[in-house]
Amino acid sequence: MEGAWIALALTLKVAAWATALNLVLGVAVGLAMARARFPGRELLDAVLTLPMVMPPTVLGYYLLVLIGTHSPLGAWLLEHLGIRLIFTWQGAVVAAMVVSFPLVFKAARAAFETVDPQLEDAARTLGMHELAVFFRVTLPLAWRGILAGLLLSFARSLGEFGATLMVAGSIPGRTQTLSIAVYEAVQAGHDDAANFLVAVTSIVCIAVLLSAGRLLPGRVVARE
Amino acid sequence: MHPGPPAPWRRAAFAAVMLAVAAAGAHAADLTVSAAASLTNAFKELGPMFEAAQPGTQVVFNFGPSGALLQQIAKGGAPVDVFVSADEETMDQAQSQGIVQAAQRRDVVANALVVIVPTSARSVPKALAELTQPAYQRVAIGLPASVPVGRYTKGVLEAAGLWSAIEPKMVGANNVRQALDYVARGEVDAGFVYATDAALMPDKVRVALTVPTQTPVRYPAAPVAASANGRVAMKFVEFLQSAAAQAVLAKHGFGRP
Numbered sequence: 124m125e126g127a128w129i130a131l132a133l134t135l136k137v138a139a140w141a142t143a144l145n146l147v148l149g150v151a152v153g154l155a156m157a158r159a160r161f162p163g164r165e166l167l168d169a170v171l172t173l174p175m176v177m178p179p180t181v182l183g184y185y186l187l188v189l190i191g192t193h194s195p196l197g198a199w200l201l202e203h204l205g206i207r208l209i210f211t212w213q214g215a216v217v218a219a220m221v222v223s224f225p226l227v228f229k230a231a232r233a234a235f236e237t238v239d240p241q242l243e244d245a246a247r248t249l250g251m252h253e254l255a256v257f258f259r260v261t262l263p264l265a266w267r268g269i270l271a272g273l274l275l276s277f278a279r280s281l282g283e284f285g286a287t288l289m290v291a292g293s294i295p296g297r298t299q300t301l302s303i304a305v306y307e308a309v310q311a312g313h314d315d316a317a318n319f320l321v322a323v324t325s326i327v328c329i330a331v332l333l334s335a336g337r338l339l340p341g342r343v344v345a346r347e
Numbered sequence: 348m349h350p351g352p353p354a355p356w357r358r359a360a361f362a363a364v365m366l367a368v369a370a371a372g373a374h375a376a377d378l379t380v381s382a383a384a385s386l387t388n389a390f391k392e393l394g395p396m397f398e399a400a401q402p403g404t405q406v407v408f409n410f411g412p413s414g415a416l417l418q419q420i421a422k423g424g425a426p427v428d429v430f431v432s433a434d435e436e437t438m439d440q441a442q443s444q445g446i447v448q449a450a451q452r453r454d455v456v457a458n459a460l461v462v463i464v465p466t467s468a469r470s471v472p473k474a475l476a477e478l479t480q481p482a483y484q485r486v487a488i489g490l491p492a493s494v495p496v497g498r499y500t501k502g503v504l505e506a507a508g509l510w511s512a513i514e515p516k517m518v519g520a521n522n523v524r525q526a527l528d529y530v531a532r533g534e535v536d537a538g539f540v541y542a543t544d545a546a547l548m549p550d551k552v553r554v555a556l557t558v559p560t561q562t563p564v565r566y567p568a569a570p571v572a573a574s575a576n577g578r579v580a581m582k583f584v585e586f587l588q589s590a591a592a593q594a595v596l597a598k599h600g601f602g603r604p
Contacts, residue, residue, distance in 0.1 A: 307492065
């Protein structure tokens with residue numbers, strides 16, 4: 124059963140990295156899409172949302188073609204930076220990031236669009252420069268929406284299977300996440316192992332969602 | 348337009364059309380065959396041949412790793428009529444669980460285990476022991492727990508005392524075609540597949556070694572006990588042993604059992 128703990132640690136690591144990277148990327152893109160106005164903006168929005176609706180195996184295939192060791196990008200990464208994405212946990216992070224990016228970006232964009240521009244203008248008249256306006260006015264106001272997107276992204280990354288399997292493969296200790304471990308245990312008829320893994324995954328997911336709701340700001344306080 | 352319910356003759360006509368469509372949809376006998384992934388190409392040719400010999404029967408194939416196929420039948424109660432696995436052990440498991448008609452189990456083909464490398468590979472192993480060298484960082488091997496080709500591989504490597512050295516390099520494949528794909532894409536340095544699979548992509552992979560296995564690589568077939576088409580299922584197993592079917596299988600690189 125120690126295999127389960129290794130798979131759990133790896134799954135949490137991959138999901139945490141994917142969510143953290145998506146936080147930065149998703150917020151940046153969400154802000155840009157909410158503020159900028161240019162022709163084709165909605166088309167770009169649709170394209171960026173695509174990974175959420177595409178079947179994960181299709182995404183996995185695209186990723187294989189784009190970052191595989193023999194693709195232009197993959198070969199460049201390997202030669203110049205020594206980075207190999209296929210069959211590594213970094214590749215698993217990329218796969219999880221791509222499938223859950225729309226969840227953060229959409230939530231961030233919607234959250235930024237609800238921020239009253241008058242509040243930002245008020246801050247500017249008080250002498251704050253742009254960066255301060257963003258971090259001290261805009262972001263706190265949009266935070267609850269972004270947090271919802273982050274939680275969904277984390278949960279999606281925890282359960283990511285199709286694209287991860289194609290890009291990262293199944294290497295115990297390195298890329299075998301909980302979802303993949305469950306799949307293989309079922310395939311092999313190892314019911315005890317499968318039940319244990321499923322229980323661990325379920326408990327972890329519930330724990331994450333409960334604690335995130337408690338610890339992070341933005342929780343709605345019930346009025347009595 | 349007339350309001351109110353449709354005229355009685357319209358209703359009767361509608362019902363008749365529905366019945367006709369429903370009747371056309373039901374086939375005389377749908378034979379569902381769950382077969383090991385390595386049989387994909389050969390069986391797709393054999394399907395129409397069997398249908399021609401048994402008019403009114405439509406053969407439906409379900410390909411995958413033998414372990415997963417067994418679980419679909421055992422746990423999922425999948426409506427499968429014939430099970431063809433890539434090794435005796437999976438069939439033994441099926442038999443011990445009462446899934447198949449043991450009396451009608453037959454060996455239908457043989458295969459060989461080979462080591463393949465990408466055609467662009469710089470190093471080609473001339474002996475199994477060479478795989479322990481640093482030139483081979485990743486080796487695609489089927490998961491021994493559920494994929495027969497992985498079991499054969501592990502058996503061979505354990506007998507040669509090489510398993511502990513090679514296991515850390517293993518990239519687990521969920522079925523033999525996935526192992527083939529990893530090598531074809533050049534994502535691994537070598538892989539263990541069947542000779543028949545290697546023959547599918549001569550431009551992307553080359554056979555480095557043929558590996559003699561502990562037990563001969565033989566594929567057994569058997570009708571599934573819970574099948575509603577027991578008679579036709581048995582006929583399919585017999586058909587696989589016929590000269591015509593064996594000729595097609597030989598064409599795809601399989602050997603006589």
